[in-house]
Amino acid sequence: MAEKTGTGQASGGAQRNRAHMLERIDEVRRLEQRAVERSARSARHFHAQGKLLPRERLAHLLDADRPFYELMTLSGYCGLEDPNPATSVPGSALIVGIGHISGVRCMVAVNDSGISAGAMQALTGQKLIRAQEIALAQKLPFVQLVESAGGNLRKYRVERFVVGGGMFYSLARLSAAGLPVVALIHGSSAAGGAYLPGLSDYVVMVRGQAHAYLAGPSLLKAATGEEASDEELGGADMHAAVSGLADYVADNDLDGIMRVREIMQRIGWHGAPAPQAAPPLHDADELLAIMPADMRTPVDMREVIARLVDGSEFHAFKERFGPATVCGYAAIEGHAVGILTNNGPLDSDGSNKAAQFIQLCVQLGRPLVFLQNITGFMVGRRHEEAGMIKHGAKLIQALSNAPVPRFTVLCGASYGAGNYGMCGRAFKPDLLFSWPNARTAVMGGEQAAMTMRTVAENAARRGGKDVDEQALAAESRAIVHTFESQSSAIHTSSLLLDDGVIDPRETRAWLGMALATAFDARERAVQPMQFGVARL
Known part of the structure; x- marks a missing residue:
């Protein structure tokens, strides 16, 4: 029998914890807003040409009555383009996320051409590839609004060029998997970017704005001496009447968006209605105060569960065996799930319990939700003798091969092999989110x-040398700084090591979206092909 879990109020230090969490949330929101404001600076230029800003295009594209879940918003922050925290603009000049278009849940990618004309940045390609991977795994149509100056030749890096080919590989895979790929070209789509429409199943181009070509006028003249205008080389009318690249020609941005909405309406992949679900008994606002500002302070993760699951009902599995590892059954927004989290390090019993619980959820076809607050696996002579390595390996085996949807939220600490055992990024969860703390x-x-x-001390003694306390102290400070500067959620998210930093109060909604997406993917019948739809 499922039991109500959680207390009505977080324990000790709640106000300090709450203040700390709100500071971290505000920091993330300020960085996200920096990208919005930088793009908005181009409003006068865009509007003077009769064009919409990228986020205006997105707002018209999406169903107004459904939320848009923007992913990877901190991508590239303090990266190669600008390492200065005071001025660096996150997002990699690309907006990606999951939203509804004409009632169809889609993965959407929008070049933020208000920032450096949408030129590719260090992680733009990897961010787009990750969005494509999610679309492929979750059987989502892929809709892209394209306007980009292409690669920045002044900051050319060979690895970007090589890795960037994955954008085109993934588009071909999406189409072959039976997932519609739709491209709306608002402006420039040059060089490799020309293959974005070239590998799309439906292509809309905006007359007088959109240009798609392998070599633009400047490169063409430099390479061959031939002279041609943008319109002659790759304008919408040429591609509609001569090359056949464009399926539809739109008069302006808004007309193009309406045509994409019509395409999605005809596709008509409407998901199942949302199941009925009782809200948690405890206010989500209390999640701000649960996680301690000091990571060394213990926390009962069942308090987090109580504020995420339907009716705060949690049926614990093997509660007294390996008690520091918490496993159990619950529902989130009407979707049955298995939840795994930790009230201490993973020991042998906890690892065995988690491995068995994962297998039980696989037997039921039940998605897994991992709430990470983990310092690692237990170490020491007694634990090694008890077989910690082999028992931990059982958990890794079960986790790595579980064929059910898996979702991870980093709620606090994610240290050592605990990151692995609780389905960190390397273990390919369907989606992974971080709390800002x-x-x-x-x-x-x-x-x-x-x-x-x-x-260092042992090495000095073996060599018969004196220990240089001053040098060791300086090295220790440097190591602590290095670890601290790289461990924050903002830093790891900037490197695309998660799919986004979310407000803890919105965790239930994010997981509900993820679970609904996974459910629709399971139910959706697609028609895979040996090859993607070819442009004929």
Whole structure:
């Protein structure tokens, strides 16, 4: 029998915890707003040409009565383009997310051409590829609004060029999997970018604005001496009447958006209605106060569960065996799930319990939700003798091969092999989100510094040398700084090590969206092909 879980109020230090969490949320929101404001600076230029800003296009494209879940908003922050935290603009000049178009849930990608004309940045290609991977796994149509100056030749990096080919590989895979790929070309789509419409199943081009070509006028003249205008080389009318690349020609941005909405209406992949679900008994606002500002302070993760699951009902599995590992059954927005989290490190019993629980959920076809707050696996002579390695391996085996949807939320600490055992990024969860207070590292900075200090001291003694306390102290400070600067949610998210940093109060809605998407994917009958739809 499922039991009500959670208390009506978070324990000790709630106000301090709440203030800390709100500061972290505000930091993330300010960075996200920086990207919106930078793009909006181009409004006068865009509007003077009769064009909509990228986020205006997105707003007209999406169903107004359904939320848009924007992903990877901090991508590229403090990266190669601008390493200065005070001025760096996150997002990689690309907006991606899951939303509804004419009632159809889609993955949407929009070049933010208000920022440096939408030129590709260091992680733009990887961000787009990740969005395509999600679309393929969740059987989502892929809709792209294209306007990009292409690669920045002044900041050319060979690895961007090589990795960027994955954008085109993934488009071909989407089409072959029976998932419609729709491209609306608002402006430039040059060089490799020309294959974005070239590999799309439906192509709309805006007359007088859209241009698609492998070599633009400047490159053409430099390469061959031939002279031609943008319109002659790759204008919408040429591609509609001569090359056949364009299926539809729109008069302006808004007309093009309406045509994409009509395409999605004809596709008509409407998902199942949302199931009935009782809200949690406890206010989501209380999630702000549960996670401690000091990661070393213990927290009962059942308090988090109580504010996420339907009716705050949680049926715990093997509650007294490996008690630091919490496993159990619940529902989130009407979708049955298995939940795994931790009230301490993973030990042998906890690993065995989690492995068995994962297999039970696979037997039921039940999605898994991992709520990470984990310091790692237990270490020490007693735990090694008890077979910690082999028992931990059972968990890794079960987790890695579980063929059910898996979703991970980094709620607090994500340290050491605990990151792996609780379905971190390397274990390919369908979606992975971070709370803004989350910290990810192989170990804590102070622990790393102490480890290296011990190694240095032992080496000095073996060599018969004196220990240089001043040098060791300086090295320790440097190690702590290195670990601390790389472990924050903002830093890891900037490297695309999650799919977005979310407000804890919105976790239930994000997981509800993820579960509904996975459910629709299971129910959706697609017609895979050996090859994608070819442009004829």
